[in-house]
Amino acid sequence: MNTVLALAHIVLKELYRRKDFYVLFVLTAVITLLMGSIRFFNDPNIVRDLKEICLLLVWVSALIIAVTTAARQIPAERESRTIFPLLAKPVTRGQVVMGKFLGCWLATGAALVVFYLFFGIMSGAHEDRWPVLNYFQAFWLQWMMLAVVIALVLSGSVVFSAPSANITICFCVVLGILLLGGHLNQVALQQGGLLGTITYTVYFLIPHLEWFDIRKFIVFNWPLVPWLDCFWATLYAIIYAAFFLFATWLLFRRKALTV
Amino acid sequence: MKTSRAILLLLLLLSGAFTLGIFLQPRALKRAGRGQSGSVLSLLLGDSRRLFANHFYVKADVYFHSGLYPSIFDQARDAEEKENHMAAEQHGEHSESEHEADMHALGPPTDWIERFGRHFQVTEHTHLQGANIREILPWLAIAAELDPGRIEIYTVASYWLRRELGKADEAEQFLRRGLSANPDSYEILFELGRLYYENRHDANRARNIWLLALRRWQQKEGTQKEPNWVAYDRITGDLAHLEEVEGHYSEAIKWFKVTKEHSPNPDDVQKQIDDLRAKLAHGSAQQ
Numbered sequence: 001m002n003t004v005l006a007l008a009h010i011v012l013k014e015l016y017r018r019k020d021f022y023v024l025f026v027l028t029a030v031i032t033l034l035m036g037s038i039r040f041f042n043d044p045n046i047v048r049d050l051k052e053i054c055l056l057l058v059w060v061s062a063l064i065i066a067v068t069t070a071a072r073q074i075p076a077e078r079e080s081r082t083i084f085p086l087l088a089k090p091v092t093r094g095q096v097v098m099g100k101f102l103g104c105w106l107a108t109g110a111a112l113v114v115f116y117l118f119f120g121i122m123s124g125a126h127e128d129r130w131p132v133l134n135y136f137q138a139f140w141l142q143w144m145m146l147a148v149v150i151a152l153v154l155s156g157s158v159v160f161s162a163p164s165a166n167i168t169i170c171f172c173v174v175l176g177i178l179l180l181g182g183h184l185n186q187v188a189l190q191q192g193g194l195l196g197t198i199t200y201t202v203y204f205l206i207p208h209l210e211w212f213d214i215r216k217f218i219v220f221n222w223p224l225v226p227w228l229d230c231f232w233a234t235l236y237a238i239i240y241a242a243f244f245l246f247a248t249w250l251l252f253r254r255k256a257l258t259v
Numbered sequence: 260m261k262t263s264r265a266i267l268l269l270l271l272l273l274s275g276a277f278t279l280g281i282f283l284q285p286r287a288l289k290r291a292g293r294g295q296s297g298s299v300l301s302l303l304l305g306d307s308r309r310l311f312a313n314h315f316y317v318k319a320d321v322y323f324h325s326g327l328y329p330s331i332f333d334q335a336r337d338a339e340e341k342e343n344h345m346a347a348e349q350h351g352e353h354s355e356s357e358h359e360a361d362m363h364a365l366g367p368p369t370d371w372i373e374r375f376g377r378h379f380q381v382t383e384h385t386h387l388q389g390a391n392i393r394e395i396l397p398w399l400a401i402a403a404e405l406d407p408g409r410i411e412i413y414t415v416a417s418y419w420l421r422r423e424l425g426k427a428d429e430a431e432q433f434l435r436r437g438l439s440a441n442p443d444s445y446e447i448l449f450e451l452g453r454l455y456y457e458n459r460h461d462a463n464r465a466r467n468i469w470l471l472a473l474r475r476w477q478q479k480e481g482t483q484k485e486p487n488w489v490a491y492d493r494i495t496g497d498l499a500h501l502e503e504v505e506g507h508y509s510e511a512i513k514w515f516k517v518t519k520e521h522s523p524n525p526d527d528v529q530k531q532i533d534d535l536r537a538k539l540a541h542g543s544a545q546q
Contacts (some may be wrong), residue, residue, distance in 0.1 A: 186332045211379045
């Protein structure tokens with residue numbers, strides 16, 4: 001476990017050395033504050049549009065950080081050949097995969113904390129209400145969703161030849177699931193026949209990342225999602241993340257390390 | 260490079276930039292004046308901005324329903340064309356049962372994934388109430404910016420601004436903006452008349468605006484195969500009520516007669532005419 005944590009620590013350090021997070025955070029803050037400075041019909045109390053835009057930027061930024069950080073972990077080690085001294089130590093390939101995953105997940109979580117702090121302060125300042133538990137729930141579900149995404153990208157980084165291809169494909173898959181994943185059953189029912197069966201199978205196989213998006217609950221001030229449902233969703237994310245990590249390990253353990 | 264030469268070069272660049280600015284400014288203004296909206300958005304997006312305008316108009320409706328809105332997939336389940344609930348609410352045409360049925364287009368879940376997923380979706384049907392209605396306004400303002408020719412944006416925004424938020428000045432300003440982009444719109448004139456009548460209590464100006472609205476209706480709809488009689492009835496009906504309140508019973512009767520011709524409830528209108536005739540007769544008898 002210490003080895004995994006040590007590897008994760010290196011990935012965490014990498015995040016705060018790189019400029020990605022800072023650029024995305026500044027962009028999010030600037031766009032949100034600019035939008036907040038606009039008055040519609042001389043009403044200073046309009047806030048939901050601002051919350052929606054800020055949360056959208058948080059989601060986009062977190063996704064970019066997660067995908068780009070995870071995609072370059074293993075290929076970078078192979079390209080710079082630092083994987084050899086790493087594996088020469090008493091470190092297994094499984095620990096490398098686990099350490100990279102944990103590092104990316106914790107790094108994304110740290111970035112998310114900063115984003116949600118900003119969102120909470122911005123929203124509270126405009127709305128004068130502080131639903132901390134709701135924000136925590138939104139943060140937690142998003143973080144769990146990102147665990148699945150990071151595991152998916154890590155497995156992609158072992159399969160695809162270049163990180164750019166992996167990033168592009170993973171973005172398409174994740175956005176596709178987020179936008180259409182929950183509606184594939186309706187598409188399948190309308191199609192019918194063999195195509196319908198295939199679509200329905202895909203619907204049952206894909207991780208339903210759209211479950212973890214509770215932005216509407218935050219924007220429209222709905223009450224908390226039942227904690228038991230959050231627990232089941234967390235378990236669902238853990239199972240999918242474990243599946244992708246196991247697949248990554250299976251692929252990585254016999255993979256040639258030379259580029 | 261010598262300092263003097265560098266300063267000269269800097270001055271040359273500065274004058275070049277200034278000259279270019281002077282040269283481009285009138286062209287930019289001319290270009291901005293091409294479309295109905297002179298905004299940067301219209302310059303950048305061209306006519307495609309209308310697609311985005313529709314998105315933002317629907318967004319306002321999503322906000323009106325506090326996040327509950329059927330997706331295109333949910334709507335596909337229901338073959339019937341859906342009306343815009345927010346506009347219907349404004350016109351008071353849509354019955355509550357119809358409205359409820361529209362918003363429950365989500366339908367029962369077909370499998371466990373959909374059933375469990377509903378826990379993370381807004382499934383309760385509510386409407387924004389009171390001052391919270393202001394939350395729909397940014398999207399309407401953006402929609403109007405993107406598509407200044409879409410009339411219902413102005414009338415819907417004005418309705419909520421003056422009725423729920425008490426912002427008659429802002430409503431008038433927005434309606435006048437809509438009127439300058441759509442000078443032939445009888446709908447905007449009708450709403451402006453209501454603003455003058457209900458919020459400003461200026462019956463004379465309201466009457467003049469509604470008469471203008473009626474003329475615009477005749478110009479626009481008079482030649483149509485199927486004219487918009489609902490709008491016609493609304494204008495003449497409001498004119499009749501105005502005259503009734505002002506005590507001009509014979510004028511009111513005249514307008515009610517016009518309304519009756521195309522009203523879906525001619526008996527109700529006739530009853531109002533009869534009441535007014537009775538009042539008129541009573542007034543003459545007293546004199």
